[in-house]
Amino acid sequence: MSRIAYVNGRYIAHRAARVHIEDRGYQFADGIYEVVAVRRGHLVDEGPHLDRLDRSLGEMRMAAPMGRAALRHAMREVIRRNRVADGIVYLQVTRGVAPRGHAFPKGAAPALVITAKRLAPNYAQMEKGIAIVTLPDIRWKRRDIKTVNLTANVLAKQQALDAGAYDAWLVDEAGMVNEGTASNAWIVTRAKELVTHAPDHSILNGITRLAVKRLAETKGYRFVERPFSKSEALAAEEAFVTGTTSWVTPVVAIDGKPIGGGTAGPLTRALQRLYEAHADEP
Numbered sequence: 001m002s003r004i005a006y007v008n009g010r011y012i013a014h015r016a017a018r019v020h021i022e023d024r025g026y027q028f029a030d031g032i033y034e035v036v037a038v039r040r041g042h043l044v045d046e047g048p049h050l051d052r053l054d055r056s057l058g059e060m061r062m063a064a065p066m067g068r069a070a071l072r073h074a075m076r077e078v079i080r081r082n083r084v085a086d087g088i089v090y091l092q093v094t095r096g097v098a099p100r101g102h103a104f105p106k107g108a109a110p111a112l113v114i115t116a117k118r119l120a121p122n123y124a125q126m127e128k129g130i131a132i133v134t135l136p137d138i139r140w141k142r143r144d145i146k147t148v149n150l151t152a153n154v155l156a157k158q159q160a161l162d163a164g165a166y167d168a169w170l171v172d173e174a175g176m177v178n179e180g181t182a183s184n185a186w187i188v189t190r191a192k193e194l195v196t197h198a199p200d201h202s203i204l205n206g207i208t209r210l211a212v213k214r215l216a217e218t219k220g221y222r223f224v225e226r227p228f229s230k231s232e233a234l235a236a237e238e239a240f241v242t243g244t245t246s247w248v249t250p251v252v253a254i255d256g257k258p259i260g261g262g263t264a265g266p267l268t269r270a271l272q273r274l275y276e277a278h279a280d281e282p
C-alpha cells in the first residue's frame with residue numbers, strides 16, 4: 001500500500017512529498033510538531049495534544065495553519081487514507097517558506113505537514129524494560145516548546161545506543177534528571193513516592209505524563225512533582241519512562257546498574273495497565 005501525506009492542503013504520495021529548500025523548518029528548525037498515538041482507530045488524548053500544539057505555536061509567535069476542526073478533519077483523513085488502526089500521526093508546522101533571514105518573514109504562510117504510519121505498541125519492550133544511560137542535557141532552555149530542533153536529542157539517543165543502552169536521561173548541571181530524549185522520566189522512591197519533574201521550561205510536559213499523573217492520583221498513589229537527582233535515580237525502587245511511542249516503559253538499568261533487581265516493579269506494572277486501559281478508551 002502506498003502511503004499518503006498531507007502537505008499544505010494536498011494529499012499526495014508520501015514518496016513524492018516535498019517542501020521547499022527555503023522552508024524555515026529546514027533552514028532554522030523554526031517549527032513545531034506533535035505526535036499523537038492512534039489506538040484501534042481513535043486518537044489517544046487528541047484534545048491535550050492539540051492544546052499543546054496551540055501552546056507551542058503561541059510561544060513561537062507562529063500563526064495556526066488552520067482552525068482546530070479543519071485540523072482534526074485532516075488528521076482523520078491522513079489516518080483513513082493510510083489505513084492506520086494502531087500507529088501514530090505526526091503533525092509539523094513551520095513558519096513557512098521565505099528567503100533566508102533570521103527575522104520573521106513578512107507574509108509567509110505557516111506550512112503544515114501531516115503523516116501517519118502503522119506502529120504496534122512495543123509490548124516486548126514494555127514487558128522487559130529498557131536500559132538507559134545518563135548524559136549531560138545540552139539543549140536550549142525552552143524545552144517546554146515542542147520544536148523540531150532535536151539535534152541534542154538525536155546526539156544523546158545515538159550516544160546511548162552506542163553505549164549499548166536504549167535511551168539517555170538528560171541531566172542538568174546540578175545533577176538533576178530532566179527527561180529522556182523522547183520521553184519523560186519517572187522514579188519510585190523507597191518511600192513509595194512516585195516522582196517526576198515538574199512541568200517548567202526544562203522539560204516537555206508530556207501528554208502521556210499528564211495522563212499517567214491523573215491515573216496515579218485517581219488511584220491515590222503518592223505522587224510528587226519535583227526534580228530528582230541522578231544518584232536518587234540510581235537508588236530508586238523502580239523507574240520508568242512515559243511517552244506517546246513508549247507508553248509506560250520500565251527502566252531496568254541506569255548507567256549499567258540494575259534498578260529494582262533488573263525487572264519492572266509493581267507500581268510501574270500497575271501504571272502500565274491503567275495507561276493501556278486509558279489508551280483503549282474511545
Ligand code: PDD
Nearest residue numbers: 035181182183184204206207208243244
Ligand atoms: N516525543 N520529552 C521529550 C523530549 C519528547 O520528545 C517527548 C515526546 C516526551 C513525551 O511527550 P508525550 O507523552 O506527549 O509523547 C517528553 C515524541 C513522541 C517524539 O519526538 O517522537
